[in-house]
Amino acid sequence: MTASLLTTLAQDSGPVHGLFFRGDSAWDKGVATDGLFMWVFWFSTFWFVLLMGLMVWWVYKYRRRPGVPAKRSASHNAPLEIVWTVVPSLFLGYIFFRGFHSYIDKLVAPADSIELVVKAMKWNWTATYPNGGVSPDVMRLGASDVPVFVMPAGRAVRFKMYSDDVIHSFWIPDFRMKFDVFPNRYTSFWIQPMQAGETHWVFCAEYCGDQHSEMAAVIQVVTEAEYIEWVTRIGQVGGTPQERGLVVARKNGCLTCHSLDGTRNVGPTWRNAYGNPVPLADGSTIPGDDRTAWDNYIRESILDPGAKLHAGFPNQMNSFQGQVSEDEILWITAYIRSLSDHPLGLAALEAEQAAAGEGENGENGEGENGSNGGEN
Amino acid sequence: MSTIPAAHDTAHGHHDEGSYLTPRGPFLSTVVAWATTIDHKKIGVMYLVAVLTMFFLGGVAAMAVRAELWTPNRYVEQVQPDGTTQSVLQGDLLGKLFKADGLGAANNIYNRVFTLHGAIMVFMVIVPGVPASLGNFFLPIMLGAKDVAFPRLNLLSWYIYVTGSIFAVLSIILGGVDTGWTFYTPYSSTHAAGHWNVVFMILGAFILGFSSILTGLNFIVTTHKLRCPGMGWFDMPLFIWAIYSTSIIAVLATPVIGITLLLLIFERLFHVGIFDPAMGGDPVLFQHFFWFYSHPVVYVMILPGMGIISELIAVHCRKPIFGYRAVAFASLGIAAVSFIVWGHHMFASMGELASAVFSFLTFLVAIPTAVKVFNWIATLYKGSIAINTPMLYAMSFLFLFSIGGLTGLPLGALATDLHLHDSYFVVAHFHYVMMGGTIIAFVGGLHHWWPKMFGRMYNEKWAMLGCALVFIGFNVTFFTQFFLGTQGMPRRYASYVDEFQFLHQVSTVGSWFLLLGFLVHLGTFIHSLVAGPKAPPNPWGGLTLEWETESPPIEHNFHHEPILKHGPYDYDTTVPPHYDPADYPLDTTTPPHDSGH
Numbered sequence: 001m002t003a004s005l006l007t008t009l010a011q012d013s014g015p016v017h018g019l020f021f022r023g024d025s026a027w028d029k030g031v032a033t034d035g036l037f038m039w040v041f042w043f044s045t046f047w048f049v050l051l052m053g054l055m056v057w058w059v060y061k062y063r064r065r066p067g068v069p070a071k072r073s074a075s076h077n078a079p080l081e082i083v084w085t086v087v088p089s090l091f092l093g094y095i096f097f098r099g100f101h102s103y104i105d106k107l108v109a110p111a112d113s114i115e116l117v118v119k120a121m122k123w124n125w126t127a128t129y130p131n132g133g134v135s136p137d138v139m140r141l142g143a144s145d146v147p148v149f150v151m152p153a154g155r156a157v158r159f160k161m162y163s164d165d166v167i168h169s170f171w172i173p174d175f176r177m178k179f180d181v182f183p184n185r186y187t188s189f190w191i192q193p194m195q196a197g198e199t200h201w202v203f204c205a206e207y208c209g210d211q212h213s214e215m216a217a218v219i220q221v222v223t224e225a226e227y228i229e230w231v232t233r234i235g236q237v238g239g240t241p242q243e244r245g246l247v248v249a250r251k252n253g254c255l256t257c258h259s260l261d262g263t264r265n266v267g268p269t270w271r272n273a274y275g276n277p278v279p280l281a282d283g284s285t286i287p288g289d290d291r292t293a294w295d296n297y298i299r300e301s302i303l304d305p306g307a308k309l310h311a312g313f314p315n316q317m318n319s320f321q322g323q324v325s326e327d328e329i330l331w332i333t334a335y336i337r338s339l340s341d342h343p344l345g346l347a348a349l350e351a352e353q354a355a356a357g358e359g360e361n362g363e364n365g366e367g368e369n370g371s372n373g374g375e376n
Numbered sequence: 377m378s379t380i381p382a383a384h385d386t387a388h389g390h391h392d393e394g395s396y397l398t399p400r401g402p403f404l405s406t407v408v409a410w411a412t413t414i415d416h417k418k419i420g421v422m423y424l425v426a427v428l429t430m431f432f433l434g435g436v437a438a439m440a441v442r443a444e445l446w447t448p449n450r451y452v453e454q455v456q457p458d459g460t461t462q463s464v465l466q467g468d469l470l471g472k473l474f475k476a477d478g479l480g481a482a483n484n485i486y487n488r489v490f491t492l493h494g495a496i497m498v499f500m501v502i503v504p505g506v507p508a509s510l511g512n513f514f515l516p517i518m519l520g521a522k523d524v525a526f527p528r529l530n531l532l533s534w535y536i537y538v539t540g541s542i543f544a545v546l547s548i549i550l551g552g553v554d555t556g557w558t559f560y561t562p563y564s565s566t567h568a569a570g571h572w573n574v575v576f577m578i579l580g581a582f583i584l585g586f587s588s589i590l591t592g593l594n595f596i597v598t599t600h601k602l603r604c605p606g607m608g609w610f611d612m613p614l615f616i617w618a619i620y621s622t623s624i625i626a627v628l629a630t631p632v633i634g635i636t637l638l639l640l641i642f643e644r645l646f647h648v649g650i651f652d653p654a655m656g657g658d659p660v661l662f663q664h665f666f667w668f669y670s671h672p673v674v675y676v677m678i679l680p681g682m683g684i685i686s687e688l689i690a691v692h693c694r695k696p697i698f699g700y701r702a703v704a705f706a707s708l709g710i711a712a713v714s715f716i717v718w719g720h721h722m723f724a725s726m727g728e729l730a731s732a733v734f735s736f737l738t739f740l741v742a743i744p745t746a747v748k749v750f751n752w753i754a755t756l757y758k759g760s761i762a763i764n765t766p767m768l769y770a771m772s773f774l775f776l777f778s779i780g781g782l783t784g785l786p787l788g789a790l791a792t793d794l795h796l797h798d799s800y801f802v803v804a805h806f807h808y809v810m811m812g813g814t815i816i817a818f819v820g821g822l823h824h825w826w827p828k829m830f831g832r833m834y835n836e837k838w839a840m841l842g843c844a845l846v847f848i849g850f851n852v853t854f855f856t857q858f859f860l861g862t863q864g865m866p867r868r869y870a871s872y873v874d875e876f877q878f879l880h881q882v883s884t885v886g887s888w889f890l891l892l893g894f895l896v897h898l899g900t901f902i903h904s905l906v907a908g909p910k911a912p913p914n915p916w917g918g919l920t921l922e923w924e925t926e927s928p929p930i931e932h933n934f935h936h937e938p939i940l941k942h943g944p945y946d947y948d949t950t951v952p953p954h955y956d957p958a959d960y961p962l963d964t965t966t967p968p969h970d971s972g973h
């Protein structure tokens with residue numbers, strides 16, 4: 001039977017599979033998806049070659065030549081037409097069924113999955129782990145630094161996803177899976193990474209504006225033990241204010257638009273900004289060498305981004321009113337300070353913190369992100 | 377046999393009447409005469425010019441998109457003249473061209489350009505293209521009528537089309553929009569930059585909808601009421617069946633997009649919460665509305681192309697289309713099923729039950745489409761097949777459209793779609809269907825009917841060269857994109873990871889061949905208009921009514937109201953088999969006016 005032949009081809013299609021996919025899928029459900037894809041591919045190839053072969057052969061054979069009279073042939077043939085309607089229909093029914101079956105497998109997560117809350121926003125992904133921790137790691141992918149999500153090999157991971165603004169779509173090509181992310185509801189699917197040491201791209205697949213093509217992430221698969229150590233570490237919000245500021249900045253997607261290395265992005269860079277004068281779009285200036293002016297400028301730009309617009313930059317940023325606490329604003333300010341070579345920047349910050357002595361130097365201890373340890 | 381000389385009959389006498397193209401009076405009054413004409417042929421030619429102009433504009437945008445994707449955007453450390461090192465953005469071709477400052481601004485330019493390409497090609501080229509130009513010109517003639525049922529409405533449709541296009545162009549002049557041609561909310565309603573640009577572009581699409589509705593209405597009534605004596609429904613050429621089915625879809629579906637776009641403008645201008653969740657709306661509602669129109673419209677785009685292919689294959693193979701009734705009913709079947717498959721654009725946003733139902737229905741629409749392809753190929757069997765440009769285009773269509781159709785299967789199946797959705801696989805798939813289907817059929821039909829429309833033959837060798845370049849360029853451009861999609865390249869990306877660069881460059885090289893092919897066609901057509909030999913009334917030996925009038929047709933199409941004596945493809949009965957095709961009576965090479973008498 002043709003169907004079983006196709007199934008055999010689909011399973012054992014190394015080089016052709018390699019043309020379409022970058023290696024085998026990273027989990028068994030994705031392998032099943034590839035199996036269906038390759039089945040459809042060989043099924044299509046069979047029909048395509050048959051039809052095109054007939055077309056080219058007949059066009060050649062019956063090409064118009066002087067002295068050769070036209071032949072007569074039937075203008076219709078009901079049994080033949082019924083056969084070529086019904087037979088493909090059966091195959092299509094089979095493809096539908098396999099597609100549905102495999103799809104349900106990929107949507108319904110096992111009960112013991114780890115749940116990651118994925119937040120999409122223009123133009124960044126953040127994943128909050130079960131203990132409240134947010135990944136602080138980044139990796140350069142293309143032109144931007146993108147967040148790294150660490151996941152344990154062999155454990156099911158379920159994504160509970162929502163968006164802060166427009167529609168996005170969470171696509172992990174190596175897992176052959178994506179789902180749209182909406183501002184007014186949760187959507188979810190699951191994956192199960194298999195091999196520690198692998199990294200997998202995540203792309204935004206639903207057009208979301210200027211930096212759509214930069215809205216990516218990397219999934220890093222580690223062993224269960226490494227995962228527990230890592231997730232425990234990120235669950236403990238602590239360290240210096242500037243370290244906490246970096247975590248808050250990552251969590252809120254600040255770094256998609258504000259670079260840390262001086263490059264110009266959608267928003268002004270944070271490198272060497274603090275303490276220097278800032279020309280504003282309305283012609284006025286944030287004065288340099290003025291801590292109060294700068295601290296207020298940062299605060300206002302977070303809560304009401306359009307109020308003092310940096311000259312030469314679009315008014316693109318959303319307000320973070322209600323999303324970022326007063327403490328977090330202090331931490332982000334400290335972080336931005338730490339990036340500046342201005343005398344009021346890193347040097348002054350370190351001097352202050354040294355004067356405050358060793359030990360706990362956060363403004364207060366009760367972080368918003370839950371300071372408890374891992375709960376695994 | 378006795379019916380064949382009909383073409384010769386029309387060539388008798390009346391030599392002084394002149395064609396519809398003959399200028400009446402001085403230049404200025406000729407222009408006025410064209411601008412106020414109610415002749416369906418002139419309106420068809422005006423549509424052709426307008427549509428080809430927009431095709432050029434959309435094509436420029438397409439070339440820009442491919443050029444930008446030659447390299448990804450990257451920051452590179454560069455030593456400045458003053459000795460310091462600075463991170464500099466490279467690879468943003470369009471960004472540099474338009475002096476964009478930084479990565480976000482550069483990406484934004486790309487986003488505007490691909491939106492421009494998509495919106496123009498869909499709303500101004502592919503949707504109205506074939507029905508409004510070739511349909512307008514040939515529907516009445518093929519029915520044996522003097523004009524469409526409502527000639528003034530027809531002229532109004534053209535002006536509405538131009539008005540809609542002007543709004544779209546205005547939006548571009550104001551800076552363009554970056555929403556994508558799908559205008560998904562809430563991005564389009566609240567986030568996209570350039571308030572009035574968005575409103576004007578949407579308004580343009582809204583206005584263009586009315587042009588579709590009026591043209592569709594006109595064609596439906598014309599088909600019902602103006603068939604010439606003797607022409608029953610099943611004596612109609614398949615091109616008419618296709619245009620008729622298309623018109624039904626256009627009339628039924630277009631109002632939905634009209635209302636949807638209007639709601640979008642309301643939300644944008646007056647902050648009425650319909651689609652934006654921040655105002656209490658639902659963004660998925662927009663997607664349902666949008667695809668409830670835009671999916672049927674996929675068939676508005678492809679059915680006329682299928683109609684053209686039926687004509688090309690029948691005429692150039694000198695055979696009746698195999699299973700004429702099956703092909704005719706397949707058109708209607710596709711039109712009917714097209715209304716209940718819109719959800720397959722949203723498998724990545726809907727629940728399981730809805731997805732399962734829509735996936736199942738989607739496979740239903742594949743069946744009549746496949747049947748049509750089988751019928752076309754079966755028609756070739758034992759034909760008398762001319763190897764010329766229209767036939768090459770028909771073969772290209774079968775090749776490309778089959779790929780387009782078959783690659784729809786993994787998109788219709790749920791598990792594979794969740795991987796392929798919104799990837800370059802989809803981009804490749806719909807280009808194979810819309811461009812490999814509709815545009816290829818359009819260009820093929822243009823070559824087929826060019827001698828009839830303008831009374832001049834074109835250079836066959838150059839036209840075949842153009843066809844070959846388009847075919848090769850098309851496949852190089854878009855077949856690579858299937859691989860990009862399965863490997864993980866999302867659509868609408870201004871940049872990409874390094875691993876995709878090779879395939880992107882192959883695709884871009886393909887686009888240059890595509891461009892070259894179209895330029896060859898343009899040159900061939902211009903040469904034909906200026907210096908082409910005069911076309912006989914029936915250069916291909918077709919049996920449909922348009923071949924019984926002169927080339928180009930006289931103003932009222934026929935000297936006498938035609939009476940149908942044979943079916944559109946009755947080659948077996950009207951052409952005796954012992955005839956040597958070289959002496960085929962209709963295949964005259966001498967101009968009709970000099971053919972004796």
